[in-house]
Amino acid sequence: MRKTCLLALVACLAIAGCNTSKETSIAASADTPSFSLAWSEYPSWSVFGIADELGLIDGDAGAMGQLEQKHNVDIVLKEAGYDSCLNMFASKECDAVCMTNMDALIISPSRSAVAVLPTSTSNGADACLVTKNIADLEALKSHKVYGLKGSVSEYCFVRGIEKAGFQEADFEFTNLGPDVAATNMQQGSEEHQAIVVWNPFVLQTLRSAPNARVLFDSTEIPGEIVDMVVMGADSLEKPGAQEFIAAVCDAFYAVNQELEGDNSDQVLAALGTKFSNLELADMKTVIQQTQFYKTAAEGKALLNSDEFKTTMDTVKEFCESHDLVKGATIGFGSDAGEVNLKFDSSYLP
Amino acid sequence: MLMVRKPIPKALQFSLGIASILLLVGGYTVFSHGRAVRQKEVAAQQLDNVRNLLSELLATPANELDPASLAKRQSKINDYEAQITRFEQESQTAFDRTVPTWSSLYHDGLLRVLSPQGLKKDQYWLAEDAWATFIRLISGLGVGVALSLIIGILMGAYASIESFFLPPLSFLAKIPPTAMMAIFFILVGTSFQMYVTMIAFGVLPTLAQSIYQSAKKDVPENLIFKAYTLGASSLELIWNVIYKQILPRLIDAVRLQIGPAMVMLVAAEWMVSSAGFGYRLRLFYQRTDMTVIFVYVLILGLAGLVADYLLTLLRRKLCPWFGD
Numbered sequence: 001m002r003k004t005c006l007l008a009l010v011a012c013l014a015i016a017g018c019n020t021s022k023e024t025s026i027a028a029s030a031d032t033p034s035f036s037l038a039w040s041e042y043p044s045w046s047v048f049g050i051a052d053e054l055g056l057i058d059g060d061a062g063a064m065g066q067l068e069q070k071h072n073v074d075i076v077l078k079e080a081g082y083d084s085c086l087n088m089f090a091s092k093e094c095d096a097v098c099m100t101n102m103d104a105l106i107i108s109p110s111r112s113a114v115a116v117l118p119t120s121t122s123n124g125a126d127a128c129l130v131t132k133n134i135a136d137l138e139a140l141k142s143h144k145v146y147g148l149k150g151s152v153s154e155y156c157f158v159r160g161i162e163k164a165g166f167q168e169a170d171f172e173f174t175n176l177g178p179d180v181a182a183t184n185m186q187q188g189s190e191e192h193q194a195i196v197v198w199n200p201f202v203l204q205t206l207r208s209a210p211n212a213r214v215l216f217d218s219t220e221i222p223g224e225i226v227d228m229v230v231m232g233a234d235s236l237e238k239p240g241a242q243e244f245i246a247a248v249c250d251a252f253y254a255v256n257q258e259l260e261g262d263n264s265d266q267v268l269a270a271l272g273t274k275f276s277n278l279e280l281a282d283m284k285t286v287i288q289q290t291q292f293y294k295t296a297a298e299g300k301a302l303l304n305s306d307e308f309k310t311t312m313d314t315v316k317e318f319c320e321s322h323d324l325v326k327g328a329t330i331g332f333g334s335d336a337g338e339v340n341l342k343f344d345s346s347y348l349p
Numbered sequence: 350m351l352m353v354r355k356p357i358p359k360a361l362q363f364s365l366g367i368a369s370i371l372l373l374v375g376g377y378t379v380f381s382h383g384r385a386v387r388q389k390e391v392a393a394q395q396l397d398n399v400r401n402l403l404s405e406l407l408a409t410p411a412n413e414l415d416p417a418s419l420a421k422r423q424s425k426i427n428d429y430e431a432q433i434t435r436f437e438q439e440s441q442t443a444f445d446r447t448v449p450t451w452s453s454l455y456h457d458g459l460l461r462v463l464s465p466q467g468l469k470k471d472q473y474w475l476a477e478d479a480w481a482t483f484i485r486l487i488s489g490l491g492v493g494v495a496l497s498l499i500i501g502i503l504m505g506a507y508a509s510i511e512s513f514f515l516p517p518l519s520f521l522a523k524i525p526p527t528a529m530m531a532i533f534f535i536l537v538g539t540s541f542q543m544y545v546t547m548i549a550f551g552v553l554p555t556l557a558q559s560i561y562q563s564a565k566k567d568v569p570e571n572l573i574f575k576a577y578t579l580g581a582s583s584l585e586l587i588w589n590v591i592y593k594q595i596l597p598r599l600i601d602a603v604r605l606q607i608g609p610a611m612v613m614l615v616a617a618e619w620m621v622s623s624a625g626f627g628y629r630l631r632l633f634y635q636r637t638d639m640t641v642i643f644v645y646v647l648i649l650g651l652a653g654l655v656a657d658y659l660l661t662l663l664r665r666k667l668c669p670w671f672g673d
Contacts, residue, residue, distance in 0.1 A: 041635065053468040059623075078539070079623035081631060088621070091535050183447075183637055204637060210391050210398070270468040277446070277636040281435070 025058040025065050028074040033240025034061065036076040037229070037248060038085040038094040043199070043290040044120035044227050045098040046274035050267060051251040052077055054258070067254070071247040073240050089113075095235035096248070100152050101226040102315050106325045108340035112233035116245050116347040117252060118299045122225035124289035125199040126156040127217035129185065129206070133193055137161060140194055140215065141170050146184075147196035149175040150324050152225045157196045158318065159224065160216045185209055199286055200276035207282075223302065224311050227290070233342070245347045249296065253349075256294045259287075296348040303332070303345035312343075377448075384445035396436035403429040449640045458644035462629075474629060474641075475648070481624040485541065486607075486614055489548025493610075494603055496549065497556035502595070504557070505564020506587055514557070522554035526613045530620070539621040544614060551613045552606040563598040564591050597671040600664040607656055611649070 028034070039045045051057050051067075058065040059077030068075055078085075078094055089097035090110045104113050134140050147153035158168050173196075176184075182201035184192040186208045194215070197205065205212050218225055229248060235241060258267045265280060272283040293299045302308055312330050319325045331339035334346045403426065411422060449457065462475040500518075504511040530547070537543040568591050576586045618627025626645055633641045664671065 041632065050468065077623070078621075079628075080539075080621045081619075081635075084620045087534070088539065093534075093539055179635055179637070186637070187447075200636065208388075208391070210395050266468070273466070277633075277638045281431075 024055040025060075025063040026069060028062050028064050028068075032064070032072060032074050033238065033243070034074040034076060035096065035235065035238075035240065035244040036078055036094040037096045037098070038078040038080060038088045039098045040080060040082040040085050041275050042082075042098070042227065043125075043271065043275055043286055044292050046271050047119070047252055047255045048077060048098075048248075049079065049274045050255050050258075050271055053270065054255070056251045056254055057247065067247045067250050071243040071250070073243040073247055075244065075247060089230070089232065092232065092234070095238075095241075095244070096229055096231040098227065098229055101228060101312065102152055102155055102319065104228070104230045105312070105315060105319055105328055105330065105341050106150075108328050109325065112340050112342075113230045114233055114236055114342045114344050115228045115230050115303070116344060117229040117249050118226055118293050118302050119229060119252060120227045120290045120292045121223050121302075122152070122156070122198070122218040122227070122289070123222050123291045124217045124219045125202065125286070126152055126196070126225060127198075127202045128157055128160060128194065128196045128215045129202065129212050130194045130215045131185070131209075131211040132213075134215070137164055137166055137215070143194050144172050144174045144191075145194045145196060146174050146176040146181040146192055148178055149173065150322065153178065153196040153198060154322070155315070155318055156218050156221065156225065159221050159314075163220055164216070185212060199289060200278055202289075203278060203282055203285060204276075222291075223307060224314070226302070226308075226311075242347070246349065249347070249349055253295060256292060259292075260294075299348050300345045303343050303348075308343070378451065381445070381448045381450045384448045385450050388445045389440055392436050392439035396433065396440055399429050399432045399436060403433070446638045446640065449643065453640055454643055457638075458640035462641060462644060477624055478626050478629050478645075479648075481622070481628075482614060482618065482626045485544040485618075485625070486548065486610060488541075489545045489614070490552065490603065490607070490610055492545055493549035493552040493556060493606075494599075497553050497560055498599065500553075501557040501560025502564050502587060502591060504561040505568075505595075506583075506591060511561070515561075518554045518558055522558060526551035526609065527616050530613070530617060533617075534621065543621075544617060547613055547617060548610045552610055555609075556602055556606055559602045560595060560599060563595040563602075567598060568594045597664050597668040600660055600667070604657060604660040607653070611653070 037048065039048050041049075048057070048059075052059040052065070055065050056067045057075050057077070058068065059075065059079075061076045062074065064074055078088065080088065082099075085094075085097050086099060086103060086107060088094045089099070090107055092111065096116075098119070099107070101115070104115060107113065128145070130140065130143075134143060145157065147157060154173055157171075157173060161168060161171060176192075176195075178195075178197035178201050181192060181195040182197050182205045185195050185205050188209065188211075195205070202214075202217075206214070229252075231241070231245065255267070258264065259271075261267075268283050268287070269280050272278050272280065272286075275283075275286070278286060293302060309332060316325075316328070316330065319328075328341060329339040331337060331342045332344075333342075334344050336342050336344075406422070406425060406429070411419065414422065462478075463473070466472045466474060500510075500514060504514050526547070529551070533543055533547045533550075537546045572590050572594070573586065576590050581589065614625075615627040615630070618625040619631045620627075622628040626649060630642055630645060633639070665673075
């Protein structure tokens with residue numbers, strides 16, 4: 001009797017576990033090229049999780065969704081924490097990864113990278129939050145500012161104070177993960193009166209800590225913190241790479257259309273659960289603060305603009321002065337030659 | 350004074366056990382309730398703030414403003430009104446996600462992991478995560494136990510093999526397996542094979558050592574002499590005497606290795622997986638939403654107890670001579 005029960009339980013688990021393949025998917029044939037994309041939970045990257053749920057792409061190896069069938073390429077989605085995604089990319093565990101322009105530059109000496117699809121830019125999604133006790137930047141000097149060192153948080157902070165005419169050396173930026181920093185401030189910790197974090201932590205903290213307010217945020221530096229899909233230069237040379245990028249771009253823009261369409265609230269709510277526990281109303285704020293490059297035209301406009309070239313100079317300067325990278329070269333356009341990090345808009349549809 | 354090892358009546362034993370569980374549950378109830386009340390107060394305070402801001406704004410005269418400022422003023426008013434509606438609702442229903450009350454553990458935790466989720470309502474979190482973790486654990490432990498059994502018994506049987514394997518095993522057993530994780534990620538990748546390799550090699554040094562110790566010490570010398578005298582070959586001796594004799598120890602050793610294996614597995618899933626207990630725990634930790642986390646932790650604890658019990662049962666059934 002006991003054995004039967006146990007067997008039944010195992011069988012139930014087995015059925016539940018195997019029953020994840022989608023109806024619209026077909027099996028990939030042996031000669032279909034396969035590429036992997038690593039993504040972490042972030043508004044414009046969770047889009048790929050939604051594309052998987054919608055059946056546009058099937059993230060499982062060997063299974064192909066609608067767009068994969070169209071382009072004849074098998075996309076394998078690998079979801080992991082942001083740090084793990086970067087490690088996977090550096091150790092060639094994946095062909096493409098979702099990361100920011102700054103991290104792409106930092107990682108590029110260990111694996112040459114080509115940015116093929118800009119997904120969004122931070123327009124308020126990174127913010128310096130303070131409690132009531134800190135009135136302005138002058139008062140901030142006497143407090144420790146907590147945030148993740150060597151990340152876009154520190155970049156946003158330094159750029160913000162420089163724009164306001166202050167010196168970085170007058171402030172004490174202390175290393176702490178954004179999740180921990182946000183939780184501490186929400187719990188009313190005496191020590192954590194000033195933090196620099198990104199969404200969802202910005203919104204969560206503003207909602208649960210009555211004293212917290214935004215001192216300044218990334219709306220001061222629009223187009224400087226860019227989220228994107230980056231491909232390894234070595235993977236680009238594999239057969240089928242063009243089709244892979246085309247399918248990824250198609251999936252991204254298709255979900256963007258869904259976000260504008262009749263079901264937009266439903267898709268946005270689904271994006272919310274893939275990203276955080278924020279509800280629909282907050283998700284609407286989130287996608288304002290994380291401004292999507294909704295069409296290929298917007299993506300091209302960014303990558304080809306002169307402002308973006310200047311931005312990358314600023315980012316490089318920041319990274320070098322903070323010992324995050326040494327001597328990485330940046331190029332723009334498909335004819336940029338041998339560089340560590342290339343921004344190439346020619347893959348966009 | 351209480352005498353050392355003085356027996357107590359069965360009834361007292363039982364009620365003390367119940368009392369400690371009740372204490373845990375009761376303490377949590379009081380704690381989480383307090384947090385929920387505080388959260389409601391915070392919402393009420395925010396509600397007051399916004400109401401004051403709104404009335405201040407409405408009190409200022411608006412008839413002399415140019416159209417642009419007027420529009421700005423109106424959007425601010427709308428914003429405040431939206432916030433008031435939200436805080437009004439929250440001051441009634443707000444709960445603390447860091448220490449959820451029992452009812453929110455049930456509604457936002459247990460029901461959520463059991464009912465279909467996702468855009469197409471086709472994802473069952475608990476079933477998918479439990480299956481992913483279970484199959485990784487079983488495969489990893491299976492490979493690990495099989496390898497350790499071979500190495501351990503051979504080490505216990507032959508002095509040459511013992512001398513060969515002992516130094517690396519005692520060294521490897523001292524390395525915390527979580528410290529080796531980066532090495533596994535790089536060498537084996539982040540696929541299913543990585544979890545199997547990691548668990549297998551994680552439990553192998555300790556397991557092989559305890560099997561070898563047992564094969565050496567728990568098999569009485571006279572049994573070996575008897576078997577040889579009765580004409581057994583070395584292989585027959587290993588299978589019929591040594592293996593049978595150490596089987597209960599082996600089952601116990603495996604039972605004790607499930608814990609460390611789970612530590613490694615959850616840690617690895619936390620970092621690189623897109624299914625499994627560790628993955629879901631990371632997602633909800635990042636959202637500072639403890640509802641699902643507490644439910645998963647409870648399930649993991651209960652599953653551990655069940656696994657423990659089943660293995661003890663197995664040992665009693667296979668080796669009744671061993672006793673308890």
